[in-house]
Amino acid sequence: MSSVRALRLLLAAGGLVVIGAGASVLVGKPLPSLVSIAIFLAGGVIAHDALIAPVTVAGGAAARRLLPPAYLAPLVVAVVLVGTLTVASIPVLFGVNESPTNQTLLDRPYLLSWLVVLAVTAVAVVVVGRLRSRRAAASHR
Amino acid sequence: MSVIENGRGEDTSRDVAIPLAPREESFTSRLRHLTVTARVGTWLGVAFSVALLTGVYSHYGQSFTAWFPLLTTAWIYRFTQGLHVIAGTAAVPLLLVKLWSVYPKLFSRIPWPPSRRLVLDVAEKASILVLVASAVFELVTGLANIAHWYPWSFSFRSTHYAVGLLAFGSIVLHVAIKMPFIREGWAQKPSRKIATPLRRAGDSPAERAPAEPLSRRSLLNLTWGATGLAVLATAGSTVPFLRDVSLFAVRSGDGPLGVPINRTAEAAGVSEDVGDGWSVTVRHMGQEKTFTRADLEAMEQSTHDLPIACVEGWSASATWTGVPVRDLLAAVGAPAESDLTVASAQTRGAFGRTFMPALFASDPRTLLALRLNGEELTLDHGFPARVIAPGRPGVLQTKWITSLETTA
Numbered sequence: 389m390s391s392v393r394a395l396r397l398l399l400a401a402g403g404l405v406v407i408g409a410g411a412s413v414l415v416g417k418p419l420p421s422l423v424s425i426a427i428f429l430a431g432g433v434i435a436h437d438a439l440i441a442p443v444t445v446a447g448g449a450a451a452r453r454l455l456p457p458a459y460l461a462p463l464v465v466a467v468v469l470v471g472t473l474t475v476a477s478i479p480v481l482f483g484v485n486e487s488p489t490n491q492t493l494l495d496r497p498y499l500l501s502w503l504v505v506l507a508v509t510a511v512a513v514v515v516v517g518r519l520r521s522r523r524a525a526a527s528h529r
Numbered sequence: 530m531s532v533i534e535n536g537r538g539e540d541t542s543r544d545v546a547i548p549l550a551p552r553e554e555s556f557t558s559r560l561r562h563l564t565v566t567a568r569v570g571t572w573l574g575v576a577f578s579v580a581l582l583t584g585v586y587s588h589y590g591q592s593f594t595a596w597f598p599l600l601t602t603a604w605i606y607r608f609t610q611g612l613h614v615i616a617g618t619a620a621v622p623l624l625l626v627k628l629w630s631v632y633p634k635l636f637s638r639i640p641w642p643p644s645r646r647l648v649l650d651v652a653e654k655a656s657i658l659v660l661v662a663s664a665v666f667e668l669v670t671g672l673a674n675i676a677h678w679y680p681w682s683f684s685f686r687s688t689h690y691a692v693g694l695l696a697f698g699s700i701v702l703h704v705a706i707k708m709p710f711i712r713e714g715w716a717q718k719p720s721r722k723i724a725t726p727l728r729r730a731g732d733s734p735a736e737r738a739p740a741e742p743l744s745r746r747s748l749l750n751l752t753w754g755a756t757g758l759a760v761l762a763t764a765g766s767t768v769p770f771l772r773d774v775s776l777f778a779v780r781s782g783d784g785p786l787g788v789p790i791n792r793t794a795e796a797a798g799v800s801e802d803v804g805d806g807w808s809v810t811v812r813h814m815g816q817e818k819t820f821t822r823a824d825l826e827a828m829e830q831s832t833h834d835l836p837i838a839c840v841e842g843w844s845a846s847a848t849w850t851g852v853p854v855r856d857l858l859a860a861v862g863a864p865a866e867s868d869l870t871v872a873s874a875q876t877r878g879a880f881g882r883t884f885m886p887a888l889f890a891s892d893p894r895t896l897l898a899l900r901l902n903g904e905e906l907t908l909d910h911g912f913p914a915r916v917i918a919p920g921r922p923g924v925l926q927t928k929w930i931t932s933l934e935t936t937a
Contacts, residue, residue: 396705403702407659410694413687421683425692428681432665433658440625441632445556452739460742465751472622472755473762477777479676487677487796492789494676494779501776 458524459517466509473505544638556633557738559724560748566630567714569752570707573627574700576620577664581697583613587840588690591922601892603919607838610922611767614842617671618763622755624664626748656702663696675766675841676779686840719745766843780843786901788837788845790909791923798876799908799929807913809897812934813863820857822913825899828852833894839923849917851898854890857933865891867935871916874929883925884936889918897930 414425444467451463474481480498487493546552586609590599640646667689674685704711724741731737743751765775765782772782780789794801808821831853838844855865869885889895895918899906906912911928918926 392708396708399701399705399708403698403700403705406694406698406701408698410663410691410698413691413694417683417688421688424682425688428670429662429666429692432669433662436628436661436665437632437635441629444629445632448558457740457742461747464742468622468626468751468755469758472625472759473777475625476618476621476672476759476763479673479678480777480779483673483676483678484680485677486679487793489795490677490790490793492780492784495781495783496776496778498777505776 456517456521458520459513462513462516462520466513470505470509474502477502543641545641546638547636550636551633553633553637555636555734557734559738559741560743560745561630561633562719562745563710563714564717564719565714565745565748566627567711568719568749569623569627569630570711571715572756573620573623574704576616576623577667577697577700579616580613580620580667581693583609583616584690584693587613587922588686591686591840591924599886599888599920601888601894601919603835603894605920606922607767607836607844610838610840610842611764611844614671614675614767615760615764617668618759619756620664621668621672621759622752624668626752626755628661653706656699656706659695660699660703663692663699666692667696675843719749721746723747767838769846779841782843782845784845785907785909786847786904788847788901788910789843791839791841792875792878792928794908794929797873797878797881797929799874801908803874803908803929804913807931809914809930810932811857811861811863812932813858813861813867814935814937816861816863818861822899825852825897825914828856830899831893831896833896833917833919835894835917835919837917837923837926844923848902849896849898850900850903851896851914851917853893854885854895854897854916854918854933855893857897858890858935863935867891870932870934870936871927871930872932872934873927874931880924880927883927885916885918885925889921892919894919897933 414422417425447467451460455463477498480494480496481502485494586597587606589596590606640650670681670685670689670692673680674689679685721744723744724738726738726740727736761771761774762777763775763779765771765773765778766780769782772778782789784790794803804822808819809825810817810819829852830850832848832850834846834848836844836846854869858865858867858869866887867890868887869890871883871885873881873883875881885895895916897914898911898917899914901907901910906915911930914930915928916926916930
């Protein structure tokens, strides 16, 4: 048996043991907790596979049809950066603060910051896209 | 891969596409490539490994018994928990790009008729389902928890731990399954060229693919950039010099006396007049001594700079003044190396009674603190007196102390 094959078998076995350890903690939980856990486990998969991913693919296809090619690269950069920031900030932007009397928690103007980031990014995409189209046009002359 | 052949050597297996779904071949982006998937996937694995190690350290550090030695290094818990939340935040763009790069495989054809290939295919898809479900679960619950948003009805700590094991275990299994592809992906250099349409386009979707907006190398750089941005935008909760750039951190790092608060007196069910007639009782084997705040103030005071660090990833350095716990133990004839039960006046929450191992009780820096940054403690910081020990989880830095008792 090659050493790579041995390593793969070892990793696979180790992975299964760790999965089993996690599952054994979960099965001891009361039914209402398990239902809630199942909803969150399935919900994450559905949110990605049936929402985030198809919307990204469809958005990309739409952008290709509607926008001049020079705008595509800055748009991709903007979507990846702002999309990351938005997804990671969902709790502070749209969540419910369950410790509302704690003045030291969620003590920043998140929505304002996010709107400013969106606006600045949108302007940047337009400016960079225009510069790129002009450069492309000039090089064709 | 086995192919069922008929007598004429033709493939008669009829792998079937999933009805009503796109085909794997319908996705044409040439940015989806092994060189991208292998690199982003590897760093995603690193992020989850860091989160698992730091998470396990905290999980057992909070329980009564740890199977590994705890440390009294003052910065250790600040470091592990800051890293835990930073790794989880960094994993957000890594997971999104990783999943994007392999999304078409969700629609791969199902091996048919049933064969060993079908069984392996289903088993592998099941392991990936566990991976995606648990990985997304960990990031979603972790990010919601640090913002004190609990839209679920399970215990966060034990569930986040258990599903963390599912995520890490299925990642390790996935690495084992995909190792040849991972090695191949790393062996090739990601292309710096921007893919253009084929000159002689045919009929298949791939042959008619339009130009790509950027190269694979650029997509990778963009992913690292997004990872850095996510960290910079949030890490100010624990990295002081990032405070001013972390616009999306759950805490600015400010608070009364310059230190944030995790659980307020109101949330802990501690009344505003907890200080009236307050005293702390120290017990050891039938011996008992009660100290009022004036008694404590009359004792020799120690001052130490110790960070307070929360499991939620925020931390702050502060200067604490009070009576070393070991001096209080000595007052009732208890050895400094005593395991302690610490009781608080708090009536709500899981940490009204906590355990302090002798390792911490005997440390001269472990204080029954009366003052914070030169001022008297505020009610939300644990007035009249709180425990502060080096390198312990914030939930065990018990506030509003009413008694310290040695355990037999």
